[in-house]
Amino acid sequence: MKPIVVTGGAGYIGSQTCKELNRCGYLPVTVDNLVNGHQWAVKWGPFVNADLSDTDKLLSVFKQYKPLAVIHFAAFAYVGESIIDPGKYYLNNVAKTLNLLSVMKESGCDRVIFSSSCATYGNPEKSIIDESHRQDPVNPYGRSKLMVEKILGDFGQAYGLESVILRYFNAAGADPEGDIGEVHDPETHLIPLALSAATGGEPLKIFGTDYNTPDGTAIRDFIHVWDLSRAHCLALEFLLDGGKGDSFNLGTGSGNSVLEVIRAVERVSGREVKKIFAERRPGDPDMLVASAEKAHKKLGWKCNFLHLDAIIETAWKWHLKNLHQ
Numbered sequence: 001m002k003p004i005v006v007t008g009g010a011g012y013i014g015s016q017t018c019k020e021l022n023r024c025g026y027l028p029v030t031v032d033n034l035v036n037g038h039q040w041a042v043k044w045g046p047f048v049n050a051d052l053s054d055t056d057k058l059l060s061v062f063k064q065y066k067p068l069a070v071i072h073f074a075a076f077a078y079v080g081e082s083i084i085d086p087g088k089y090y091l092n093n094v095a096k097t098l099n100l101l102s103v104m105k106e107s108g109c110d111r112v113i114f115s116s117s118c119a120t121y122g123n124p125e126k127s128i129i130d131e132s133h134r135q136d137p138v139n140p141y142g143r144s145k146l147m148v149e150k151i152l153g154d155f156g157q158a159y160g161l162e163s164v165i166l167r168y169f170n171a172a173g174a175d176p177e178g179d180i181g182e183v184h185d186p187e188t189h190l191i192p193l194a195l196s197a198a199t200g201g202e203p204l205k206i207f208g209t210d211y212n213t214p215d216g217t218a219i220r221d222f223i224h225v226w227d228l229s230r231a232h233c234l235a236l237e238f239l240l241d242g243g244k245g246d247s248f249n250l251g252t253g254s255g256n257s258v259l260e261v262i263r264a265v266e267r268v269s270g271r272e273v274k275k276i277f278a279e280r281r282p283g284d285p286d287m288l289v290a291s292a293e294k295a296h297k298k299l300g301w302k303c304n305f306l307h308l309d310a311i312i313e314t315a316w317k318w319h320l321k322n323l324h325q
């Protein structure tokens, strides 16, 4: 099997991508320090418990497996925390990525797929965002992702590193076969919080009802984690076939408001989502919806999970399974 180093492969999106890589004939070698990941989620290839700052360990992984490419998920991803403690984000997401890239250079591995984010766009100037939209992030998390995008561009120019930058919108759902799913601690994502509120957990906090949207709550583009995993495999094939570095949005192309998500969770679970209303958070735009046309055209990617209820169905099954473990 063809080895691929997957940093953050014990996390939510990384572990789903390892499953898909394995299905496509690759050997996903997870490198993760488990700061936010779970060893139980590493099921489809070897696991190396390492921090991205551990140069010697990384070098030995590259020497042992001779990966064809790296898929780089490992990062901190809490927007609110990044505002309170930006140093933590720049160190982990930027400085440690630089270390990874140096190890790749030293080891002769010259292809990388990077997990970027719609947070790099900042406040949208139009309702549907394509890749040419101005990138002006409004929080340190988004800035850390944009910095890495720039670094990858410079490494491409100077050292011939080919990178595909994937800007995800809001990842959601769980493995359709129920093998893995979302477990973040603390959980900040809307759908798992709504599912938890529906099953006796804390009431769901709705941040802001005065957005410039039809129902006053913020609109986001929820993309199924399995669709994301497919996009990574297609991006990998694109790079391995000689494709040149590029960036792609990944989203469904349509948005749902917070209240629509709550209604969908109630429909799917058959239970009420207890909720409380709170002030809107700084730096939360009204609406973030992707145009993923470029990924459709250039990578041949298309979204399988287009309906919010179908996405929530998978998350609900995972939530029930975990509740009763």
Ligand SMILES: NC(=O)c1ccc[n+]([C@@H]2O[C@H](COP(=O)([O-])OP(=O)(O)OC[C@H]3O[C@@H](n4cnc5c(N)ncnc54)[C@H](O)[C@@H]3O)[C@@H](O)[C@H]2O)c1
Binding pocket: 007, 008, 009, 010, 011, 012, 013, 014, 031, 032, 033, 034, 035, 036, 037, 038, 050, 051, 052, 053, 072, 073, 074, 075, 076, 077, 092, 096, 115, 116, 117, 118, 167, 168, 169, 170, 171, 172, 184
């Ligand atoms: N979840 C989303 O909606 C979303 C949206 C846009 C972008 N992203 C990006 O996608 C990536 C994956 O997100 P996720 O939701 O799966 O997050 P996650 O926290 O579940 O996974 C990240 C993994 O990286 C590991 N990690 C972090 N720092 C590390 C380090 N220094 N060394 C080794 N391992 C380290 C963690 O232990 C964890 O397993 C992140 O880069 C995130 O910024 C996520």
